[in-house]
Amino acid sequence: MIGAITGTLGRPLLLVLGHHDQAGRLRAVGRTVALRPEAARQVAEHLAAAAGGHPWGGVRFSSVWGSREALEVVLVRPDLVAEISADTTIDRGVFRHPLRFKRLRLDTSPRDVPPFGAGPTAAAAGGSGGRARTGQRTPTPRCCAMTNRLRAEHERSMRALEEIAKAAGKAG
Incomplete structure (x- = not known):
């Protein structure tokens, strides 16, 4: 509508x-x-x-x-x-x-x-786990690989920030 x-x-x-x-x-x-x-x-x-x-x-x-x-x-x-x-x-x-x-x-x-x-x-x-299935294209393997790579980079960044926060807490 x-x-x-x-x-x-x-x-x-x-x-x-x-x-x-x-x-x-x-x-x-x-x-x-x-x-x-x-x-x-x-x-x-x-x-x-x-x-x-x-x-x-x-x-x-x-x-x-x-x-x-x-x-x-x-x-x-x-x-x-x-x-x-x-x-x-x-x-x-x-x-x-x-x-x-x-x-x-x-x-x-x-x-x-x-x-x-x-x-x-x-x-x-x-x-459908976030993907359209009714006559719509699903993400290509390249797209999925890029998404997975970005997710992994984000997780690494978050772990690094947590470590920095822990170190700052110990120092202060």
Whole structure:
């Protein structure tokens, strides 16, 4: 579901997408890359400003994965279903990389979409060890090797910091 946009209602630049969880709460799951002009026009025709009580009222979204910089968004009525393509890793139910908007699903209502963690996307939503499995590319061996190397470097750095802290405690 489209829960927010950047840009304006008349010219959305990108979409912030959500998915209802088992309790019915709309959870943010990712954002798209910049919309192509034709896609932006199509989406703009159907967008409506959010009324009071939007589930994301007061929520700040980061501009990129892991950033503290806030993304300026306009909350919209979360009643449009977007078809997207994604070929990236999912971390705790959130797509780590931007999604590609394919089209609006005007033939589908939010009630027709299975809850987050259910249906054919359940494995992608968190039951796959962090990797998407439903028609999405999994990380390559090179990517996994790089991740493992970075994790090992981080662990070495943390051990070194612990040793420094212990030595400083003994000296002081």
